[in-house]
Amino acid sequence: MNSDVQIAGDPLAIPHLLPPVPAHPATVAEFAGLAHSLARDRPSWAPLVQYDATSRWYHRLRTGPGYEVWLLSWLPGQASGAHDHGPSSGVLTVLDGALTEHSGSARRELRAGAQRVFAPGYVHEVVNDALVPAVSLHIYFPGLTAMPMHPPGTARPEARACLGGAASG
Secondary structure, eight states: OOOSOOOOSOGGGOGGGSOOOOOOOOSHHHHHHHHHHHHHOHHHHGGGOOOOSSSOEEEEEEEETTEEEEEEEEOTTOBOOSBOOTTOEEEEEEEESEEEEEETTEEEEEETTOEEEEOTTOOBEEEOOSSSOEEEEEEEESOOOOOOBOOTTOOOGGGOSOSBOOOOO
């Protein structure tokens, strides 16, 4: 097919014709900021949420260079089981409702807006102890490739502490 349009020179040398380079997080703080930004954009995630009485529901919301963003729903009583995230670090942000995180002997209630940042090897269990459903957002970097399960109440001492605590946002 012939066209009457001809481009002289290198079209890639004309900056206004190039799409902008997508910005992506590179630090823990930037991933936490991405999670807060996505949490505030309720119209982008709320219509996707579903609830499953037999298991936790999850949906991969976004991928980027070296990371994944997951949306999860939790009916009352649903739990993750004690697990870690293999080589991935993560950011967990509660969007709706409340979740309880158990790690070793620590128990933390995470209400909507709370955020936890954790390093590879951090063992925890997340549970919806409330009487209403909950929704959470999870960012893993690098993307989640493993989720080893552990006996309840266990945590490796060297990975017990989180990089960041619960925070309102």
